[in-house]
Amino acid sequence: MPHSPTPAHLVLDPAFTVGQVDPRLLGSFVEHMGRCVYTGIYEPDHPDADTDGFRTDVAALVRELGTTLVRYPGGNFVSGYHWEDGVGPRHQRPRRLDLAWRSVETNQVGTNEFLTWAARLGLEPMMAVNLGTRGIDAARALVEYCNIPGGTAWSDLRVSHGVRQPHGVRLWCLGNEVDGPWQTGHKSAAEYGRLAAEAGKAMHQVDPSVELVVCGSSHDRMDTFGTWEREVLRHTYDEVDYVSLHCYYEELDGDRASFLASGVRMDAHIADVVSTVDHVRATLGSRKRLRLSFDEWNVWYAARFPGERALELAEAPRLIEDRYSVTDAVVVGSLLMSLLRHADRVAVGCLAQLVNVIAPIRSEPRGPSWRQTTFHPFALTARHARGTVLRVAADSPTVDTPAFGPVPALDAVATREEETGRLTLLAVNRGQEHPLPLRATPRGGPYRLVEHLALYDEDPDATNDAEAPDRVRPRRVPDSGMDAEGQLEALLPPLSWNLFRLEPVTD
Numbered sequence: 001m002p003h004s005p006t007p008a009h010l011v012l013d014p015a016f017t018v019g020q021v022d023p024r025l026l027g028s029f030v031e032h033m034g035r036c037v038y039t040g041i042y043e044p045d046h047p048d049a050d051t052d053g054f055r056t057d058v059a060a061l062v063r064e065l066g067t068t069l070v071r072y073p074g075g076n077f078v079s080g081y082h083w084e085d086g087v088g089p090r091h092q093r094p095r096r097l098d099l100a101w102r103s104v105e106t107n108q109v110g111t112n113e114f115l116t117w118a119a120r121l122g123l124e125p126m127m128a129v130n131l132g133t134r135g136i137d138a139a140r141a142l143v144e145y146c147n148i149p150g151g152t153a154w155s156d157l158r159v160s161h162g163v164r165q166p167h168g169v170r171l172w173c174l175g176n177e178v179d180g181p182w183q184t185g186h187k188s189a190a191e192y193g194r195l196a197a198e199a200g201k202a203m204h205q206v207d208p209s210v211e212l213v214v215c216g217s218s219h220d221r222m223d224t225f226g227t228w229e230r231e232v233l234r235h236t237y238d239e240v241d242y243v244s245l246h247c248y249y250e251e252l253d254g255d256r257a258s259f260l261a262s263g264v265r266m267d268a269h270i271a272d273v274v275s276t277v278d279h280v281r282a283t284l285g286s287r288k289r290l291r292l293s294f295d296e297w298n299v300w301y302a303a304r305f306p307g308e309r310a311l312e313l314a315e316a317p318r319l320i321e322d323r324y325s326v327t328d329a330v331v332v333g334s335l336l337m338s339l340l341r342h343a344d345r346v347a348v349g350c351l352a353q354l355v356n357v358i359a360p361i362r363s364e365p366r367g368p369s370w371r372q373t374t375f376h377p378f379a380l381t382a383r384h385a386r387g388t389v390l391r392v393a394a395d396s397p398t399v400d401t402p403a404f405g406p407v408p409a410l411d412a413v414a415t416r417e418e419e420t421g422r423l424t425l426l427a428v429n430r431g432q433e434h435p436l437p438l439r440a441t442p443r444g445g446p447y448r449l450v451e452h453l454a455l456y457d458e459d460p461d462a463t464n465d466a467e468a469p470d471r472v473r474p475r476r477v478p479d480s481g482m483d484a485e486g487q488l489e490a491l492l493p494p495l496s497w498n499l500f501r502l503e504p505v506t507d
Contacts (some may be wrong), residue, residue: 007437008410010394012423014444018389019344021415024171026382027069027126029296029352030114032077033101034319039365040355041117042109046366053108054117057369061361062121062354065375066382071126071173071295071350072114076100078176079132079184083142086110088161099184101319102311111146112158115167124171126213126295126350129203131175131195132185140202143172147207171211171348173295174199174236177218177246179228182308189228193235200239213242213293213348220247220269226276233280233290242293242348245273248300248358249331256327256460258403260430260495262299263334263411265404270294270342293348297335299328299374300358322358323465324372326457326472326495332360333377333455333497334428337413340381343389351378362466370469373462376455377497380474384424384501387417399430409436410492423447425500429492432460440488440500447502449488452480456496474499 030036039046041062044053073081077100085094086107093107111127118125127146129139141154146167148155155166174196178187187195192215200212214236217225229243247269251259270292277290301322311317324332332351339349355361360375396410411428421444429436453474464471480490480500492498 006397007439008394008396009439010392010410010412010441012390012392012414012425012440012442014390014416016391016393018341018391020388021340021343021386022347023068024124024347025339025343025349026067026378027071027295027348027350028065028067028354029071029075029350030073030354031075031357032073032081032098032105033075033103033353033357034321035316035356036353036359037109038106038316040363042113043365052113052116055363055369058355058361058363059121061369061371061375065360065379067123067351067354067378068382069124069126069171069348069350070118070354071128074100074128074176076176076183078128078130079178081130082134083111083130083138087112087145087158097313100308102308102313103317104313104315106315111142112161112163115146115169125167125169126171126173126348127169128173128176129199131178131192131199132183135195136199136202139199140206143203143206143210147210170209171213172203173213173215173244174240175215178215179222179224180218189224189231190235193232196232197236197239200236204239211241212239213244213295214240216243216245216273218246220265220272226272229273229276230280233277237280237284237286237290238288240290242291243273243277245269245292245294246296248296248298248302249335250299250301250303251327252303255402256432257399257430258401259327259331260334260432261401261404261407262331263338264407266297266335266338267341270338270346274345291347292345294339294346295348295350296352297349298352298358299324299331320358321356321362323463324374325461325463326373326455327460329373329377329455329472330428330495330497332374333381333426334411336377336381337411337426337428340385340389340413340415340426364466368466368469370464370466372464373455373472376474380453380499381426384499385415385426386424387415390414390416410438421504423502425502427492427498427500429494429496429498432495434494436492436494438488438490438492442486442488442502446486446505447482448505449481450501450503452477452490453499454493454496455498456493460495
C-alpha cells in the first residue's frame with residue numbers, strides 16, 4: 001500500500017516537559033446505571049463470584065485494565081440517591097425508583113460493599129455526594145460515616161454494620177452535572193455555587209484532609225459553558241481543589257475524519273476551562289491554583305439514546321451497551337493522549353464507565369466477560385505512560401475535517417521515566433487511507449526500540465464480542481527500528497493507535 005508522500009517528524013527532548021503523570025489520570029467510573037453494577041462487577045449467582053458476590057472474572061480484567069481510581073455512585077444517579085439506603089443489613093434495604101435512569105435500584109451494593117471491593121483491587125475511590133435532592137447534612141454525614149474511626153453517631157453506625165476501620169476516602173465530588181436541565185435538582189450557577197461552598201465547608205469540618213471537586217459544565221457545548229464555571233468558582237474557589245469537566249464524543253453523519261480528530265476538541269475544552277479558572281483566580285487575588293478533573297469522558301453514541309423518559313421501568317436494564325469498533329478504540333487512545341498532554345493541569349480522569357455501560361469491559365449474566373476494543377489503548381497507556389510528559393515538537397502533514405478544518409495527521413505524546421530514562425511514545429495516524437512514515441529523534445540517547453505495538457485492522461469497523469473476544473487486539477509491528485543516526489523510523493498504519501517503547505543503550 002502506498003504511504004503518505006509527506007512523512008511526519010517529531011523530537012523527544014527530556015529538557016522540555018509538561019508535567020508529571022498523576023496516577024489518578026487513569027481512572028474510571030462505576031455508576032448505578034444499567035448493568036454496570038448488577039451483573040457487571042457484582043453478580044452473586046455467577047459461577048465466578050467471590051464470597052461477597054463480586055465477579056472475579058471481571059475483577060481480573062479491571063486489574064489488567066490498570067485503572068487506578070473509580071468514581072462512584074454517579075453520575076446522574078447520585079442526584080436522587082440516599083446513601084443510607086445502601087448500608088446495613090441487605091434484607092432491610094429498600095428497593096427505590098431511580099429517576100435518573102428509570103430503574104429499580106435494589107441497594108444490594110452500597111457504600112461499604114463498593115469501598116471494600118475497590119480496596120481489594122487497589123483502586124482509589126472517588127465518592128460523589130447528592131447535591132440535587134439533598135445537601136449539606138447528608139454530605140457531611142457520609143464523610144463522617146466513611147472517614148471517622150468511631151465515637152460519633154455516623155461512624156459508630158458504620159462499625160455496627162461490621163466495618164470497624166474507616167474507609168479514609170479522600171476525593172469527593174460535590175454533586176454531578178447540576179447545570180444540566182435533565183439533572184434531578186438542577187440549579188443555577190449561583191444556587192449551586194452557594195450550596196457547594198457550604199457543603200464543602202461542612203465536609204472539611206468533618207475531615208480537613210478531604211479533596212473536593214466542584215461541578216463544571218456538563219459538556220463544552222452547554223449554553224452556559226464558561227459563565228457557569230466563572231459564577232460557581234466565585235463562590236467555591238477557596239473551598240475546592242478541582243473543577244470537573246465532562247464530554248462524550250461520537251461519529252455523526254458519517255464524518256469519520258472529524259471523529260478521529262476528537263482530541264482537537266478535547267484540547268480546546270481543557271484550554272478554555274483552564275483560562276476561565278485562572279481568570280477567576282486573578283479576580284480573587286488568590287495564590288491557590290486549581291487543577292482539573294475530567295471525570296467523565298468516552299466515546300458514546302448518544303444520538304442513538306432515546307432519552308430517560310422513553311425507558312421502561314426495570315431492574316438492571318441493558319442500557320447504552322455500545323459495541324466499540326477499531327475506530328472507536330483509536331479515538332479513545334487519542335483522548336487519553338490529550339489528557340496526558342495537559343498533565344500540568346489535568347490531575348484526574350475517569351473513563352465512563354467501567355463495565356457494560358459504554359465500557360471497555362463487557363460481561364453477560366452467568367456468562368463470560370471480555371475486552372472491548374477500547375480496553376487495549378487504555379491498558380497499554382496505564383501500563384507504560386508514566387513519569388514526566390514531554391512537550392513533543394512535531395511536524396506532520398494534515399488531513400481535512402469538516403468540524404475542525406485541517407488537523408495534523410499525526411497526533412503524538414510522550415512520557416519519560418526519570419529513574420530509568422525509558423521513553424514511551426504514543427502516536428495516532430488520523431489518515432484513513434495511507435500509512436504515515438514517522439521519524440522520531442530522541443535526544444539524550446542513544447536509545448533502542450523495545451517494541452512497537454499498533455491497534456488497527458483492515459476493517460475499521462471490526463469489534464470484539466463474546467463469540468470473538470480477541471478479534472481486535474494490538475499487533476507487534478516488526479519493521480520499525482532505530483537507524484544509524486539513532487532516530488526511530490516507523491510506518492504508522494492508516495487509522496491506527498501506536499505505542500513505542502524505547503530505553504537507553506547502556507553498553
